Amino acid sequence: MTKAKGTGRGRRGGERRTSRRQTPAVDPRPLVVDIRSIGAGGDGVADDDGRPVYVPYTVPGDRVEVRPVASVAGGVRADILSFEAEGPHRVPPPCRHFGTCGGCALQHLDDTVYVDWKRGRVVEALARQGLGEVPVGAVVRSPASARRRATFAARRIGRDVVLGFNAAKSHLILDLAECPVLRPALVALLPSLRDLLRTMLEAMAAADVVVTETAAGVDLVFVMGREAGLDDRERLAGWAAENDVARVSWQGAEDVVEPIAARRPVTLSWGGADVAIPAGAFLQATAEGEAAIVERVLAATSEAARVADLYAGCGTIAFPLAASAKTVHAVEGEAGLVAAIERSAGAFSGRVSAEQRDLVARPLTVPELRRFDAVVFDPPRAGAAPQARMLAEAGVPTVVGVSCNPATFARDARTLVDSGYRLREVTPIDQFLWSPHVELVGVFSRDGS
Incomplete structure (x- = not known):
C-alpha cells in the first residue's frame, strides 16, 4: 500500500468544497x-x-x-x-462540451492569439517582480489528444452514473462523451467505467477515478471514501481483465492506495532506468511536455558533475541527469516516490542517490547545497520560497527552476536575482491545452559563471 499523492485533487466524490463566506451583492442589471x-x-x-x-x-x-x-x-x-x-479572434470550439465543462476555458480563441496569451502570462508574472527584461522564449506546446492523466468525478443519480469533469464554476458533474484534450484510450474507457460504477455506488454516492495511460496500459485509482469489500475486489479484478487495463487500485477513507488487480508492471523509462510507478503517483500531464522540460534541464546542466534534483518525484529528471553528471542526488517528500527511485538507482552503480525530505519544513542547507555544481527544483504550485532563500545564499553555479505557476516562480526568481543570480532565459511549456495553466523552465547562473 502507498500513501496517496494528488489522487483526489483535495476533494472526494467529485465535489468542490464551497466557502461559507457570503459573496458581496452585485447590481444584477444588464x-x-x-x-x-x-x-x-x-x-x-x-x-x-x-x-x-x-x-x-x-x-x-x-x-x-x-x-x-x-x-x-x-x-x-x-x-x-x-x-x-463578435471579435475577429473567435473560432468554433472543437468539443461539444465547451462552455459547460469546467476543464477548458479557451477553445473559442484562435490559435495565434491563444499562444501569445500563454506566453504573456509568463512575461507578466516576471514583470510584476521587476524581471521584465528576462528573455522569454516561444511556447513549447503539447498537441491535442496528448494528456495522459486525468481525474474523473462520478456520482450515482437514480439508476445512472454521471462520469466526467466538474461543470464550469459548479460542483455538478458533466457527463463526458468526448474530450479532445485526453488520450483516446482514456476517453474510450468511459462507457465501461460507468457500467462498473453503477454496480459499486449507492444512490447519490460519489467517487473519483484517477486514470493514467502508460506503455503497459491504463492505470486506475478508484477514490471511493470507504473500504473495499470482497464484492468490490472481485468486480474490479474482473473488470480489469475484461478491459485489459494494467492496474486497478483503491483509495478508501484514509489516504492509502491499495492495489486490487496488478495485471502488468506499470513502469516508465527515464534516462535508461525503468521505474516502477506507484499507483496515483504524480507524473507530468503529457509525454511531450515532460520531454521538453527534461531537454531544457539537461542543456542547462550539461557541464555539471554533481547535481541535486529537488522535488524529484519518481525520477523524471534525476535519471536523465545521470547520463552526463557524475552524481545525482534526488530529494522528494513522498516515501513511495523515493522508494521508486531507489529501486531503479542500482543500475547507476551508486551515482544516483535519493532522500526523503520535506523541503518546505527542512530545505537543503547552505553547506549541503554547496556540494553541488547545479541544482534543479520542480516544486508544487506554492513554489519553493524556503529553498530559494537557501539557494540564494549558497551560490550554486547553475540553478534550473521548473514550475507550474508563473507567479510563484517569479517570486522565487526575484529572491535568486537579488542575491546575484542572472535569470538567463525562461521557456513556457503548454501541457494543459486550452486551459489557463502554463508551465515553464527557467535557467539561472551566477554573474561571471
Whole structure:
C-alpha cells in the first residue's frame, strides 16, 4: 500500500468544497461591454467605469450584453446574455462540451492569439517582480489528444452514473462523451467505467477515478471514501481483465492506495532506468511536455558533475541527469516516490542517490547545497520560497527552476536575482491545452559563471 499523492485533487466524490463566506451583492442589471483582453483565469475582461468585468467564453473584440453575478478581484464576474458583435479572434470550439465543462476555458480563441496569451502570462508574472527584461522564449506546446492523466468525478443519480469533469464554476458533474484534450484510450474507457460504477455506488454516492495511460496500459485509482469489500475486489479484478487495463487500485477513507488487480508492471523509462510507478503517483500531464522540460534541464546542466534534483518525484529528471553528471542526488517528500527511485538507482552503480525530505519544513542547507555544481527544483504550485532563500545564499553555479505557476516562480526568481543570480532565459511549456495553466523552465547562473 502507498500513501496517496494528488489522487483526489483535495476533494472526494467529485465535489468542490464551497466557502461559507457570503459573496458581496452585485447590481444584477444588464450591461453592454466591450471585451479588451483575456485575464489570467481565461475570462474575457471588459471595463465598466474603471471596474473590471470578467466574462467567460469571450474574446477581445466581442461586444456582449452581460448580467453581473458575483464580486471578484476588485470587479465583477458576469454571464453572457447576448452577443451584439463578435471579435475577429473567435473560432468554433472543437468539443461539444465547451462552455459547460469546467476543464477548458479557451477553445473559442484562435490559435495565434491563444499562444501569445500563454506566453504573456509568463512575461507578466516576471514583470510584476521587476524581471521584465528576462528573455522569454516561444511556447513549447503539447498537441491535442496528448494528456495522459486525468481525474474523473462520478456520482450515482437514480439508476445512472454521471462520469466526467466538474461543470464550469459548479460542483455538478458533466457527463463526458468526448474530450479532445485526453488520450483516446482514456476517453474510450468511459462507457465501461460507468457500467462498473453503477454496480459499486449507492444512490447519490460519489467517487473519483484517477486514470493514467502508460506503455503497459491504463492505470486506475478508484477514490471511493470507504473500504473495499470482497464484492468490490472481485468486480474490479474482473473488470480489469475484461478491459485489459494494467492496474486497478483503491483509495478508501484514509489516504492509502491499495492495489486490487496488478495485471502488468506499470513502469516508465527515464534516462535508461525503468521505474516502477506507484499507483496515483504524480507524473507530468503529457509525454511531450515532460520531454521538453527534461531537454531544457539537461542543456542547462550539461557541464555539471554533481547535481541535486529537488522535488524529484519518481525520477523524471534525476535519471536523465545521470547520463552526463557524475552524481545525482534526488530529494522528494513522498516515501513511495523515493522508494521508486531507489529501486531503479542500482543500475547507476551508486551515482544516483535519493532522500526523503520535506523541503518546505527542512530545505537543503547552505553547506549541503554547496556540494553541488547545479541544482534543479520542480516544486508544487506554492513554489519553493524556503529553498530559494537557501539557494540564494549558497551560490550554486547553475540553478534550473521548473514550475507550474508563473507567479510563484517569479517570486522565487526575484529572491535568486537579488542575491546575484542572472535569470538567463525562461521557456513556457503548454501541457494543459486550452486551459489557463502554463508551465515553464527557467535557467539561472551566477554573474561571471
